[in-house]
Structures are given as C-alpha cells and as structure tokens.
Amino acid sequence: MELKEYLVVSEEVADAVKKNRPVVALESTIITHGMPYPKNVETALNVERIVRENGAVPATIAIIKGKIVVGAVKEQIEYLGKEGTKIAKASRRDLPVLLAKGKDGASTVATTMIAAKLAGIKVFATGGIGGVHRGAELTMDISADLEELSNTGVCVVCAGCKSILDIGLTLEYLETKGVPVIGYRTKEMPAFFTVRSGFDIDYELESTDDIAAVMKVKQACNLEGGIVVANPIPEEYSMDYEYISGSIEKAVQEAKDEGVKGKNITPFLLERIEQLTEGKSLEANIHLVYHNAALGAAIAAGYCKA
Numbered sequence: 001m002e003l004k005e006y007l008v009v010s011e012e013v014a015d016a017v018k019k020n021r022p023v024v025a026l027e028s029t030i031i032t033h034g035m036p037y038p039k040n041v042e043t044a045l046n047v048e049r050i051v052r053e054n055g056a057v058p059a060t061i062a063i064i065k066g067k068i069v070v071g072a073v074k075e076q077i078e079y080l081g082k083e084g085t086k087i088a089k090a091s092r093r094d095l096p097v098l099l100a101k102g103k104d105g106a107s108t109v110a111t112t113m114i115a116a117k118l119a120g121i122k123v124f125a126t127g128g129i130g131g132v133h134r135g136a137e138l139t140m141d142i143s144a145d146l147e148e149l150s151n152t153g154v155c156v157v158c159a160g161c162k163s164i165l166d167i168g169l170t171l172e173y174l175e176t177k178g179v180p181v182i183g184y185r186t187k188e189m190p191a192f193f194t195v196r197s198g199f200d201i202d203y204e205l206e207s208t209d210d211i212a213a214v215m216k217v218k219q220a221c222n223l224e225g226g227i228v229v230a231n232p233i234p235e236e237y238s239m240d241y242e243y244i245s246g247s248i249e250k251a252v253q254e255a256k257d258e259g260v261k262g263k264n265i266t267p268f269l270l271e272r273i274e275q276l277t278e279g280k281s282l283e284a285n286i287h288l289v290y291h292n293a294a295l296g297a298a299i300a301a302g303y304c305k306a
C-alpha cells in the first residue's frame with residue numbers, strides 16, 4: 001500500500017504547489033458539523049471565492065469514499081453539506097480506519113493539517129481551533145488539534161478559540177508543545193465571537209510578510225510543528241461579550257447535564273449556541289471565517305515570494 005492510493009490532490013492544487021504559487025487549505029468539519037445546511041455550503045463556496053480573490057488557490061479537504069481529497073469540487077462540497085453530521089468527524093485517530101474502510105469523513109483542524117502537509121500546502125484557514133476543554137483536569141478532553149500543531153508544519157489562521165474551551169489552558173498547552181501563537185495586529189488572544197478574551201499573547205505581528213518570515217525561519221531551523229495565527233473577528237461583527245458568554249455558559253451546562261462527551265461536545269455546543277443566540281452566532285462565525293480566508297491567502301502569497 002502506498003500513499004498515492006489514498007491521497008487525491010486536484011490538478012489545480014498540485015500544479016500550484018509545484019509552481020510555488022499560494023494555496024490555502026480549508027477544513028470540512030466546519031461544513032458538516034459547524035454550520036447548518038444550506039448556509040454551510042454557501043459559506044464554503046464563498047470562502048473558496050475569497051481565497052481566489054486574494055490571490056491563492058483554495059484546497060478544501062475531506063475524506064471521500066476512502067480517499068483524502070485535497071481540492072474538493074463543488075459537488076463534493078454540496079454532498080458534505082447536505083449529509084452534515086451523518087458524515088464522521090475525522091481527526092487523526094479516525095483517518096486510517098475511514099481510509100481502509102472506503103468511508104467518508106469530515107476533516108478537523110488536525111486532519112486538515114495532515115492532508116495539507118502531505119500535499120505540500122503551508123497555510124490553512126479556518127474558524128476556530130480545538131483546544132483544552134473546560135474541566136479537562138478531570139475529563140482529559142484535549143483536542144487532537146493541539147498535538148497536531150505540535151508536530152505538523154502548517155500555519156493555521158483562526159479567530160482564536162471559543163470560550164466553550166478553557167482559553168488559558170489552551171494557551172498553556174500550546175506553550176508546552178512549542179507552538180508559536182501570533183496575534184495578527186493584536187496582543188490579545190481573540191475568543192472567536194469576540195475580539196477580546198482577557199488573555200495576552202506573546203507576539204503581535206503587523207504584516208503577512210512578517211508571518212511568512214516566521215514560517216520560513218521555523219522551517220530552516222528544523223523546528224517541527226505548526227504556527228497559530230490568531231486573527232480577531234472584524235469589530236463590526238464582534239459580539240457583545242456578556243451576551244455571548246451567557247449563551248456559552250448555558251450551552252456548556254446543558255452538555256454537562258445531558259452527558260455529552262468526546263467528539264460530540266464541540267458540535268453540540270456550536271448548535272446550542274446558535275439556537276440560544278437566534279442565529280447571531282452563526283452570522284459572526286461566517287464573517288470571521290471569511291476574514292481568515294483572506295488573511296490566509298495573503299500569508300500564503302507572502303510565503304511563496306519570501
């Protein structure tokens with residue numbers, strides 16, 4: 001068995017990688033588990049368009065019928081969006097089983113990083129990364145995304161992480177694992193729906209070329225692993241801190257009461273928060289993903305010319 005039996009890279013993406021042109025990887029769990037149909041498909045296609053408008057080739061990643069697809073086409077994105085949570089959420093541990101069984105899977109941040117690296121893609125844009133869950137000192141629920149960031153050399157552009165997680169512990173974990181966290185024009189870790197979280201980050205960089213330079217140096221020095229670029233949601237879409245915190249607290253309590261665990265927690269919380277905010281969280285979510293797609297394309301372009 002060889003990798004090429006399991007990895008299908010679209011011609012456009014393969015060609016761009018070969019010619020050192022900017023490419024941005026995109027995940028599919030955000031489509032299947034992060035947003036409802038049909039907004040999920042509409043958003044995924046808009047994200048691809050935004051990446052293109054900003055000078056890069058989009059590469060939506062998913063596991064389809066036992067293949068890691070890098071550069072999914074519109075029909076595949078529609079399929080993922082319609083099937084939604086019927087498709088398995090696929091993190092690192094799920095990948096070999098789904099591939100061996102010829103099944104479908106939605107790539108999380110971890111799996112998208114793995115696939116991006118296999119395809120030679122350096123930049124990946126998404127909404128939020130997984131992290132250390134609240135109460136992890138008892139549940140040990142720590143996303144495999146953090147381990148992947150420690151090992152896999154891809155730059156992940158996100159709007160921080162949601163306060164469904166313990167943001168402080170997530171930052172501690174990233175520090176332990178040697179993952180640089182860079183604030184794009186901010187010194188504060190953004191909390192997904194809000195610009196602020198109350199947690200400082202060590203490095204603020206002002207330009208995409210500065211970020212590309214960090215990526216290049218990291219690679220030159222054989223410092224394995226990824227980079228987190230935290231890009232705050234645009235002010236005009238940032239939600240009221242008290243309002244969103246109230247909804248998150250309520251959703252977290254419900255998850256506890258209903259005994260929701262493991263990989264089901266994040267999708268459960270996302271859906272409940274959307275209901276509790278009457279769809280306002282979804283609008284914020286969509287806009288921050290667009291914002292990250294544009295920044296990801298600019299970083300990828302900076303990397304290619306550096």
Ligand code: PSU
Pocket residue numbers: 027029030033034091107108109110127128129130131142143144145162192262263264266270
């Ligand atoms: N956070 C979000 N939206 C998401 C996810 C996280 O705000 O859709 C998804 C991403 O795919 C992420 C995954 O990689 O959930 C993390 O899940 P877990 O905590 O089970 O590793």
Ligand code: MN
Pocket residue numbers: 141142143144262263
């Ligand atoms: Mn988990």
